[in-house]
Amino acid sequence: MATTIKYADVEVGTELPAQTFPVTRATLVQYAGASGDFNPIHWNEKFAVEVGLPDVIAHGMFTMAEAIRVVTDWVGDPAAVVEYGVRFTKPVVVPNDDKGAEIEVSAKVAAKLDDSRVRVDLVATSAGQKVLGMSRAVVQLV
Amino acid sequence: MALDQSFVGRSYPPTAPYEVGREKIREFAEAVGDTNPAYADRAAAQALGHPDVIAPPTFVFAITFKAAGDVVHDPELGLDYSRVVHGDQKFAYSRPVHAGDLLSVTSTIEGIKSLAGNDIIDVRGEVHDENGEHVVTAWTKLVSRAAEGA
Numbered sequence: 001m002a003t004t005i006k007y008a009d010v011e012v013g014t015e016l017p018a019q020t021f022p023v024t025r026a027t028l029v030q031y032a033g034a035s036g037d038f039n040p041i042h043w044n045e046k047f048a049v050e051v052g053l054p055d056v057i058a059h060g061m062f063t064m065a066e067a068i069r070v071v072t073d074w075v076g077d078p079a080a081v082v083e084y085g086v087r088f089t090k091p092v093v094v095p096n097d098d099k100g101a102e103i104e105v106s107a108k109v110a111a112k113l114d115d116s117r118v119r120v121d122l123v124a125t126s127a128g129q130k131v132l133g134m135s136r137a138v139v140q141l142v
Numbered sequence: 143m144a145l146d147q148s149f150v151g152r153s154y155p156p157t158a159p160y161e162v163g164r165e166k167i168r169e170f171a172e173a174v175g176d177t178n179p180a181y182a183d184r185a186a187a188q189a190l191g192h193p194d195v196i197a198p199p200t201f202v203f204a205i206t207f208k209a210a211g212d213v214v215h216d217p218e219l220g221l222d223y224s225r226v227v228h229g230d231q232k233f234a235y236s237r238p239v240h241a242g243d244l245l246s247v248t249s250t251i252e253g254i255k256s257l258a259g260n261d262i263i264d265v266r267g268e269v270h271d272e273n274g275e276h277v278v279t280a281w282t283k284l285v286s287r288a289a290e291g292a
Contacts, residue, residue, distance in 0.1 A: 033169075034166075034174075035203070037204070051224075061203050069176055072178060072199070078180055078196060078198060083232070083233065084199050084200070085230065086230065087230045134230075
């Protein structure tokens, strides 16, 4: 493992560069194919509405995959992420237009742990609502 | 209808090995727009000390969720799968998943709860490689939402 961030250089409160990730219907179709999750709530508006959703929603796992990019981009080697957990609090609603939705992700170092590990807490929002709760990663630094 | 508590602690046999493919990892990384070279360029991954391209942290879910699906589709359990949503997800890695891995999953039901008509089930998937070494543990919480008027 070869991370670019050093444990000694990180302090509690260190903010990671925030990022915004776009998501359109096309993104969801591509993710469905790559992940094998073909649940129609992620591409079929009629079906989504019938089961009580406002519109097509992004896969929770898509949002989870985007959010951790703030950490893997920061640290360089994705293998540094040794633990990662989230709670899916609100769906990311993806309208059928050219713009779609955006997922905004910020993160900061919440604790320094033993063995050169740090805990990073993430915040992910879409349309002003928090879409991931208890979103935390443990990152192995050098 | 509340689910049968006697399923708590039940483990299911290991799944048939899933071979992690280099192109499948690339396809997944492209789908989430991630250009980290460790996912697509073998030399770049090796420069970081990995034997081959590695998978993004959430890639393994496709494998563990399929294994969890065998559990939640167990007709004896009686979960209404059409109303299931994903509640929580967590991964804890011993090492990253990389191309060429042959992974099998052993799923265990860790908890069953009924809350306001919702059935909540926690499944733990232990993922091992072809040598029997632990790679990652995935915890998946699934919520079967109460039917309207129920």
